[in-house]
Amino acid sequence: MSPRRSYDQYCSTARALDAVGDRWTLLIVRELLAGPRRYTDLHADLPGVSTDVLASRLKEMERDGLTTRRRLPPPGAVYVYELTSRGQELLPVIQALGSWGAPALAERRATDAVRAHWFALPLLRSLQGEGLVEVHLDEGLFHLWLGAQDGPVYGDGPAPGEPEARLTLDAETCTDLGRGALTFHQAVAAGRVEVSGDGTLAKVLRGE
Template sequence: MAGRHYGQYCGVGTALELVGERWALLIVRDLLVGPRRYSDLKRGLARIPTNILAARLKELQAAGVIRRAPLPTARAGIIYELTEFGQGLEDVVLALGRWGFRAMGEPGEDDVVTEDSMTMALRTAFEADSAAELPDTVYELRIGDIVLTATVAGGTLRLRPGVAESAADLVLSAGPGIRHLIAGDVTAESARAQGLVGVLDGDPGLLDRFMATFHIDADPGPPLAAAG
């Protein structure tokens, strides 16, 4: 940690010394979804070199951000999970996600969406105040091979992988273009017409409710040239 000391008596500087290295906050992002094995983290962050993943995990442990724990099953093995100190990064990660959303252009050829990244994207976009004024709704989202169930009730959001335990009110298929729906760049009708989202089951009118529940204002943002 000493090699990354900025020599600044400042909370921002201290935070960057702890979690500012490349990949560190993406590891934290995935662990905010839940504890993960080393192999789970490697699969979710496919482009991270194994030596860098091992180094970041050691550094985050030394900083008290994460800890190792035995698998909570009869199987032998180790998982990584956030400490209480590490959980304190949740608001930071969500705010950073909202800020970064403004600079997102179209996905690159090699860019991927993972179950954990999509889970955190929905948590980032969740509008609790708006949701509290709307009827309880269960959404099922299918993005490539990813299936997530989002249960919105009483202004709270619960996300779980897999299909809804009971029939969802609205089942959507989408690709990365769903960000335009979340940004409000398009109407629900236009999003369907352009193939950004598809309604597989349920009332298509609930797409407007989805847009009120999950929203990030993408404007103003930097010019795309500056963002690149």
């Protein structure tokens, strides 16, 4: 591993950038906010990153106390990477960056890769309540844990177990919600989001 680079400034912003300012680091955090991930899964969901760079960033993040690596018990018996509590504290940083960058998503470029779960954190900013929500997009499924205090805040694919609400919407609506162009209840009223479920959370999300 190369020696740690530093801005050598006695400033909290500079110290933070010493740890997370390298290219790809915060996107790795974005992926690990979904919980433990295998190296191969991380590489698949970070299109454009080389294997050398990904391996280097993961080692640096482990050295800086942002991630840990552990071996799953049989029959999995593979290594996974996950955020430490220090790494989990980057959620509001990722959310703030996503909010700041949302206006740049007005138009999707032909070269842009997309994964359904990349809409999870922007959508999370616009939802209230607590519980498990499954989200259906044309691009795929993901799920959210609203009000989670620790552990994963979202996950790729169907919800593990019965969700308390299911949302059906499109990527454009997710983007508009993420950049504050409309509120979630406005999107529901306009028919751009369908909320299904009979529990308390579904009713809260429908504004009942």
